[in-house]
Structures are given as structure tokens and as C-alpha cells.
Amino acid sequence: MDGLSPQAEWLALGAMAAVFGLFAAVELARPARAAPKGQRWVTNLALFAIDTLAVRLLVPLLMVGAAALAAKEGWGLFNQLALPDWLAILLAIIALDLALYLQHWATHRVPLLWRLHKVHHSDPAFDVTTAARFHPFEIVLSMGYKMAVVVALGLPVLGVFLFELVFNIATLFTHANFALPRALERPVRALLVTPTMHRIHHSAKEREANSNYGTLLSGWDRLFRTYTGEAEGKLTIGLGEYQDQRPHKLGWSLLLPFRK
Ligand SMILES: [Zn+2]
Ligand SMILES: [Zn+2]
Numbered sequence: 001m002d003g004l005s006p007q008a009e010w011l012a013l014g015a016m017a018a019v020f021g022l023f024a025a026v027e028l029a030r031p032a033r034a035a036p037k038g039q040r041w042v043t044n045l046a047l048f049a050i051d052t053l054a055v056r057l058l059v060p061l062l063m064v065g066a067a068a069l070a071a072k073e074g075w076g077l078f079n080q081l082a083l084p085d086w087l088a089i090l091l092a093i094i095a096l097d098l099a100l101y102l103q104h105w106a107t108h109r110v111p112l113l114w115r116l117h118k119v120h121h122s123d124p125a126f127d128v129t130t131a132a133r134f135h136p137f138e139i140v141l142s143m144g145y146k147m148a149v150v151v152a153l154g155l156p157v158l159g160v161f162l163f164e165l166v167f168n169i170a171t172l173f174t175h176a177n178f179a180l181p182r183a184l185e186r187p188v189r190a191l192l193v194t195p196t197m198h199r200i201h202h203s204a205k206e207r208e209a210n211s212n213y214g215t216l217l218s219g220w221d222r223l224f225r226t227y228t229g230e231a232e233g234k235l236t237i238g239l240g241e242y243q244d245q246r247p248h249k250l251g252w253s254l255l256l257p258f259r260k
Contacts, residue, residue, distance in 0.1 A: 004064055004161055012165045019169050023128045027177035032195070033237075035125035035177050040248040044123070047253060048132035051139040059143045066147040067160040076154020085156070092159030093166065094217070099149045100167070101220040103142060104213040115257040116141070121209065122247040122256060124238035126202050127177035135257055170216040174198035193218045200228050204236040204243070 027035075055062070061069060070076045078088055107117035116138040123130045150160055176195045180188055188194055193214045201212040211228040214220045221227035238247070246252050 004157060008161065012161070012168075015165065016168055016172070019172055020128060023172055023176045023178075027127055031127075031177045032179045032199070033126070033177065035127040036248070038248075039245075040123070040125060041129050043248055043250045043253055044129035044133040046250050047119075047134060047136070050254075051132075051134055051136045054136040055139050055143050058140050059147070061147065062143065063146055063150055063160050063164060064157055066150045067155050067157045070151045070154045071157060074154075076150075076152055078156065079154035085158070088156045089159035089162060092153070092155040093163045095153055095155065096146070096149065096160070096163045097167065097214075097216040098220060099146070100215060101213050101224075103145055104215070105224075105226070107138070108210050108213070113138075113141075118239060119253055119256050121202060122239050122242050122253065123202070124243055124247055126175065126199055126237045128172055128175055130202070131171045131175035133253070135254070137257065167216055174215060189218055191218060192216065193221075197229075199235065199237070200231045202237050203231055204238055204240045205232070208232070208235075 071079060074080075078092070081088075083091070104117075107113040116135045119135040119138070120130070120133055123133050149155075170193065174193045174195055175198065179185070179196050180194055185194060185196060189197055193212070193216065197212050197218065198215075200208050203209050208228055208231060211226045212221055213226055218227075236243070247256075
């Protein structure tokens with residue numbers, strides 16, 4: 001399989017924008033908790049723009065390009081196996097979701113990585129724009145890691161493309177400032193990470209923040225015993241030391257990893 005057509009990329013981008021708009025509308029209508037907009041939204045969305053630019057300028061190929069290169073050269077595990085396409089695609093999505101669960105765990109456990117990742121956690125509120133709030137260095141590092149996984153496993157182009165689409169939508173969904181209806185929360189969470197589950201990961205309590213690392217499948221947290229089903233007492237979002245307006249500022253957020 002060769003690379004994908006440029007239309008596919010635009011289609012994915014359009015789908016992402018539509019899903020963002022949908023979740024933003026639902027959370028404006030029925031927010032789970034108060035979330036200030038204004039400067040906070042501008043900063044979170046500006047970080048996303050900077051991240052996108054940085055990763056495009058600094059990293060050649062990106063994930064789909066890495067998959068196409070591995071296919072052409074016959075690199076990686078999957079390119080040695082003759083799996084049916086549907087199975088290779090399904091396994092690629094599951095393998096990448098696991099790889100990102102492990103990466104997320106590491107960003108909380110390795111002090112240097114936590115310096116970058118805590119920009120995401122420093123948001124004192126939680127809504128769909130929190131999904132866009134990452135330090136550009138974390139995004140560039142993460143892209144390098146994901147490409148290494150794609151090449152090492154020789155994952156198929158279509159599987160990688162679909163993973164990125166599904167994973168990005170899951171990232172928007174898990175940060176949405178709404179709760180699923182009670183009757184849906186349990187059955188959905190049996191398979192997928194829900195907003196209510198990921199909101200606990202944004203708790204100011206360390207024990208709760210060091211749990212619920214999953215993004216797409218909820219099973220990894222159960223399997224590796226990092227699952228928290230319910231927040232204990234009142235849930236405070238963000239980091240204890242930054243419960244103020246500072247994280248709303250772009251410059252402050254970009255410099256946060258380099259602060260003592
Ligand atoms: Zn985290
Ligand atoms: Zn998050």
C-alpha cells in the first residue's frame with residue numbers, strides 16, 4: 001500500500017473540525033462543570049496551532065509517511081506476516097493505543113517528560129479545548145516515538161491513518177465538558193474511555209492524576225491496574241500550585257517546563 005491521497009488528509013481534518021464543533025456546542029449547552037473561555041480558549045487553541053506547525057516543520061514523513069516507508073522497504077513485524085488487511089488494521093489501532101497508553105504513563109513517571117506534560121495538566125478547567133493544550137516539545141517528541149512504533153511494527157498505512165483519525169476524535173471526546181447519560185456511561189466505559197473517566201485524570205490529587213492514562217480503549221487501565229472509577233470527594237481540576245489565571249496565558253504555558 002502506498003501513501004494516502006491528499007484528499008484523505010483534508011477529509012480527516014474536516015471530520016476533526018466538525019467533531020470539535022459538535023462537542024463544543026454540546027458542552028456549551030449542558031456543561032458538566034463551569035469552564036472559563038476567553039483568554040483560556042485562545043491560549044489552548046494557539047498551542048494547538050503552534051504544535052501543528054512545529055510537528056510539520058520539524059518532523060519529516062509523520063505517521064502515515066513512516067508507515068508507507070516501512071511498507072516500501074519491508075521493515076517491521078507486520079510486513080513479515082501475511083495478515084489479512086482488516087486484521088492488520090484492527091491490530092494496528094489496538095497496538096498504537098497501547099503504545100500511547102505506555103507513553104502517557106511515562107510522561108507522568110519520568111520527571112523530564114512530566115515537565116512537558118504538566119502543561120496539559122496545568123489547565124485549571126476542563127473542556128474540549130484542553131484536548132488541544134500540549135507543549136510543542138511534547139508533541140514533537142511524541143511524534144518521533146509514534147513513528148518509531150509504526151516502523152518497528154511495520155503497521156499498514158490505512159491502519160495508521162484510521163488510528164490517527166479515531167485517536168484524535170477520542171482525545172476530543174475524553175476532554176469534553178459533558179457527561180454521558182447515566183444509562184450510557186457504564187456500557188460505553190466497558191470499552192472506551194469516557195469524559196467522566198478522563199476528567200479524574202485531570203484531578204489536582206496526585207493519586208487520581210496518576211491513573212486513567214488511556215485515551216481510546218479503557219481496558220489498558222484495568223489491565224495495568226491504573227484505573228480509578230470515581231473521584232474521591234470534590235474534584236479539583238488542574239495542578240494544586242496553579243489554581244489561578246496564570247495557565248490562561250500563552251507565554252506562561254510555553255515557559256512552564258523551564259521553570260524551577
Ligand atoms: Zn496526563
Ligand atoms: Zn487530558
